[in-house]
Amino acid sequence: MKQVKIILLIIASMLLCGCPNNEEGHRYITFFNKSKKDISCQDFWSGHITDTDTVFQCRMGAVGIPADSLCNFPSLNDSGWEEDFRAIPYIQFLVMDREVYKKNWNNPCDTIRKYVPILHCYRLTLEDLQRMNWTVIYPPEE
8 A cells, every 4th residue: 555655646746747848949050151261250149239230349259160061159048049039139140251350360359340351241030040940051042
């Protein structure tokens, strides 16, 4: 009889605790450089991002992505990018030529902005990324 009570207690505990939520958010945005040139890419997101922020953010640096390869941009939130997008309107990716950026990365901010042209600017919302299956492709495919 004692074993039956223990088994019932275990079953009741399992029912009360429920199953963990298996729906995890997307922890990475994959950026795929399909071009034949190495690029540098800077991601920028903020709760107060504006059109004037479409310039290189000097305190952040940029990630090098070799030609025909990819880079994963991680969410800072364990729940994934979906949770991040509750606080941000969109994420911005600035694409630059890797060689030009490497020559200038250690210069003052105004020099970088002057001599390192932005090849492409992506401004992507949660809906955009869901539609793109969380993969950004450079150069953009029309």
